[in-house]
Amino acid sequence: MNTTQYRKLPESFYQKSALEIAPKLLGKLFIKKEEEQFLAGKIVEVEAYAGVDDEASHSFGGETKRNSVMFASGGALYVYFIYGNHYCANVVCDRKDVGAAVLIRAVEPISGAETMAHRRFQKSELTAKELINLTNGPGKICKAFNISKRDDGKNLCGEEIFIAEGEKILKNRIARTTRIGIQKSKELPWRFYLKESRFISAK
DNA sequence: ATCAAGATTACCT
DNA sequence: GGTAATCTTGATA
Numbered sequence: 730m731n732t733t734q735y736r737k738l739p740e741s742f743y744q745k746s747a748l749e750i751a752p753k754l755l756g757k758l759f760i761k762k763e764e765e766q767f768l769a770g771k772i773v774e775v776e777a778y779a780g781v782d783d784e785a786s787h788s789f790g791g792e793t794k795r796n797s798v799m800f801a802s803g804g805a806l807y808v809y810f811i812y813g814n815h816y817c818a819n820v821v822c823d824r825k826d827v828g829a830a831v832l833i834r835a836v837e838p839i840s841g842a843e844t845m846a847h848r849r850f851q852k853s854e855l856t857a858k859e860l861i862n863l864t865n866g867p868g869k870i871c872k873a874f875n876i877s878k879r880d881d882g883k884n885l886c887g888e889e890i891f892i893a894e895g896e897k898i899l900k901n902r903i904a905r906t907t908r909i910g911i912q913k914s915k916e917l918p919w920r921f922y923l924k925e926s927r928f929i930s931a932k
Numbered sequence: 933a934t935c936a937a938g939a940t941t942a943c944c945t
Numbered sequence: 946g947g948t949a950a951t952c953t954t955g956a957t958a
Contacts, residue, residue, distance in 0.1 A: 776939070778939070785939070787939075793954080793955070794954085795955080809953095809954095810952080810953060810954090811938060811952095811953085812938060812940050812941080812950085812951065812952080812953095813938095813940095813950070813951025814940070814941070814951055814952080815941070815951095817940085819939085832939055834939085866941070867939070868940050869941080909939075910938085910940065911938095911939060912937090912938085930940095
């Protein structure tokens with residue numbers, strides 16, 4: 730097994746609004762190449778964060794040191810640190826200077842689950858419950874994939890972390906709800922997930 | 933210099 | 946169901 734068999738998404742995929750891109754990311758493969766192996770997860774849950782009219786977005790209120798990558802051209806990886814413990818990975822969308830991104834909230838482990846298990850639970854044999862719990866949250870994904878601040882700003886069209894074509898997902902398999910964990914702009918229905926997936930973070 | 937909030941998680945009853 | 950843990954960031958003085 731190697732990563733060359735995967736069809737990496739082109740830069741043009743990311744040059745659209747976060748709201749347009751978010752549902753299209755479902756079913757795609759989030760991949761990270763490491764020394765002796767690669768890790769892969771099927772994206773099953775995402776949330777869109779826009780530049781304007783979205784008070785919950787880090788980019789609302791303009792560019793700062795922390796959120797600057799959100800204003801890069803679509804196709805960058807935006808990683809932030811939150812609650813003193815966790816990193817969250819986002820796909821930067823739209824043209825340069827538009828602060829928009831999609832938060833990857835949950836993936837289904839496809840490859841490298843043993844490595845992920847070590848990072849999450851310090852062991853390689855998992856119970857069924859632990860497998861479900863491996864990457865079903867934004868902070869859990871970053872822990873499992875070993876993604877941190879050093880990855881902030883990396884190009885998703887590069888060799889290390891990228892997204893590839895996956896399963897074709899029809900509209901009737903996608904659920905749309907309000908976003909999780911935010912205090913402002915709560916009413917916007919900008920969370921998308923695969924209805925049948927057991928690997929989402931919440932119903 | 934100080935302070936409050938935060939796109940979460942794990943653990944408790 | 947609820948909440949403590951944990952610390953960076955950005956705003957204010």
